Structure formats: C-alpha cells, structure tokens
Amino acid sequence: MQVRLRDVRTMAQSDAKSVEGDRDPSCKLDRVIDEYELDRVAENLQEYWTRENERYSLRGLADHVNQAILRTAMEREGLNPLDGEVENTYRLLTDDEVSQGVRTQAHSRLDRGGVDVDAIGGDFVSYQTVNRHLKECLGVERASTERSDSDRIDSGAQRIAALRNRTVAVTENTLDQLGSTGAIALGDPDVYVDITVTCADCGTHATVQELIDEGGCECEPIDEDS
Known part of the structure; x- marks a missing residue:
C-alpha cells in the first residue's frame, strides 16, 4: 500500500527547516520574490499584516504569496489563467479536504501545460517563513493582542492538522x-x-x-469583561 501524504502541502511546511545555499532560512521569501519577480506582492505584505481593517493572518499571507508563485509559473508557460483559476488550482493542490484523485488531476493538468508542480511546491512558503521575514528581515511588529490572537489561531490549526495527519498515518x-x-x-x-x-x-x-478560517460560528463572541 502506498502512503500518499507527501505532496505539495507538505513541501510548504518543510521550508521552515530548509536552508537555501548560504542564506539564512528567513531569507527564503527574498529568494522566491526575486525568482518569481514578486516585488509588488512583497511591497504589500507589511500593509496586509498591519493595517487596521481586513488584516491578513500569517497563513493568509503565505497563501497570498504561494498563489502569486503559482500564477507566475502558469503565465511563464503561456497558460494565461482565467479569473479565479489560480486560487482554485492552489486550493486543489494544498487543501486537506480535496480528495487525492482530484489533486492528482490538478497536478496532471499543470504537468501537461509545462508547469513543474514539484518545483513550485518546493518554493511555496509556510506561515513560519512569512513570520520570520516580517519580523527578522523587515523588523515589522503589530499590536501584541492582534499578534497573540493570530499566533494562537495558527498554532491551533497546526496542532489539529498534525493530529489529522497522524490519524491517517x-x-x-x-x-x-x-x-x-x-x-x-x-x-x-x-x-x-x-x-x-x-x-x-x-x-x-x-x-x-472552515470554522477557523471564518473566525468561528454565528454565535456572538464572549465578552471577557462581563
């Protein structure tokens, strides 16, 4: 029986332990920005993370960067993705809820189009890489309460994902x-x-x-001062 856990999803997670040549691991995002010419994306990272309204989580920023990587790889092969196609393809490659068969189909479509899925999967960044880039490379911080909430959400999601993968194994x-x-x-x-x-x-x-991404259910949030 083949174990099908090693795919694009795990490549992004493993980048926290990788070292690109003589670079510090925190510079992986700089390398990816240069390789895929994502200067505009890089310029927006700090704003998206620190602005008062509609802030991105670290995981949301990682997805934003990875989708830009995928879009560039597709466009370089002349695929000219339609509106929403990049986001959906990225979901098919990385979402734990997508079946292996559907993921394989998405992988095969990109292969036929000349896109090296394994290569771009290795270039995908994790939220840990984005976190290091913002804090260590750019020296960016945001309000401690907001950062604490984001960190708790990301940490909780990681624990649940690890437990699910362990159950599968x-x-x-x-x-x-x-x-x-x-x-x-x-x-x-x-x-x-x-x-x-x-x-x-x-x-x-x-x-x-879905519950984590949507910020909870329809119930009113608990008032900690009550």
Missing part, C-alpha cells in the same frame, strides 16, 4: 498490516480524515478548518 499502517497478514481482504485504500464541528447553540455545521 496510523490508520494506513494498521490496515496495511491487517491486509498483509490476510486478516482482512484489502486492495489499495485511500484514507481520509474529515473533522467537522456542529455548534449546539446556533446550528453551524462546518469543517474545523
């Missing part, structure tokens, strides 16, 4: 052992873990990632 390994010993009849299964949340008060039903 344990399940695949267990099924593999049962199948190889003949305890059960088993072909070549794909294992997916989908965590959903239902609020008993307002009735909101969503995946845990």
Whole structure:
C-alpha cells in the first residue's frame, strides 16, 4: 500500500527547516520574490499584516504569496489563467479536504501545460517563513493582542492538522498490516480524515478548518469583561 501524504502541502511546511545555499532560512521569501519577480506582492505584505481593517493572518499571507508563485509559473508557460483559476488550482493542490484523485488531476493538468508542480511546491512558503521575514528581515511588529490572537489561531490549526495527519498515518499502517497478514481482504485504500464541528447553540455545521478560517460560528463572541 502506498502512503500518499507527501505532496505539495507538505513541501510548504518543510521550508521552515530548509536552508537555501548560504542564506539564512528567513531569507527564503527574498529568494522566491526575486525568482518569481514578486516585488509588488512583497511591497504589500507589511500593509496586509498591519493595517487596521481586513488584516491578513500569517497563513493568509503565505497563501497570498504561494498563489502569486503559482500564477507566475502558469503565465511563464503561456497558460494565461482565467479569473479565479489560480486560487482554485492552489486550493486543489494544498487543501486537506480535496480528495487525492482530484489533486492528482490538478497536478496532471499543470504537468501537461509545462508547469513543474514539484518545483513550485518546493518554493511555496509556510506561515513560519512569512513570520520570520516580517519580523527578522523587515523588523515589522503589530499590536501584541492582534499578534497573540493570530499566533494562537495558527498554532491551533497546526496542532489539529498534525493530529489529522497522524490519524491517517496510523490508520494506513494498521490496515496495511491487517491486509498483509490476510486478516482482512484489502486492495489499495485511500484514507481520509474529515473533522467537522456542529455548534449546539446556533446550528453551524462546518469543517474545523472552515470554522477557523471564518473566525468561528454565528454565535456572538464572549465578552471577557462581563
């Protein structure tokens, strides 16, 4: 049985441990900006993170950069993506909720168009890389309460993702052992873990990632001063 966890999603996560040549890891974003000519994107990062209204989270900034990388790679091969095509293709390549079959189709379409998906996946940045770039390279800070909230959200999402991936790995390994010993009849299964949340008060039903991305459910936020 093949384990299908190593794909574009994990490439972005691994960049926090990589060193590009003699550069410090925090400079990966500078290298990517130069390689894909993303000067305009780079100029907006500080504003998007620090402005008072509609601030981006660190994860949102990473997605913004990665989508720009994908757009540039597609345009260099003459694909001329339609409105919304880059964002949807990026989702198909990276979203945990997308099935392996759909992800493979998106990968194959890009391959046929001349886009080296493995290469751009290796260039995708994680929110940790964006965080280091803002703080260590640019010296940018924002209000401590906002930063604390963003960090807690990102940290919580990472813990949930790690637990989900661990559950997939344990399940695949267990099924593999049962199948190889003949305890059960088993072909070549794909294992997916989908965590959903239902609020008993307002009735909101969503995946845990959707709930985090939307900032919660329809209930009123708790007033800490009450």
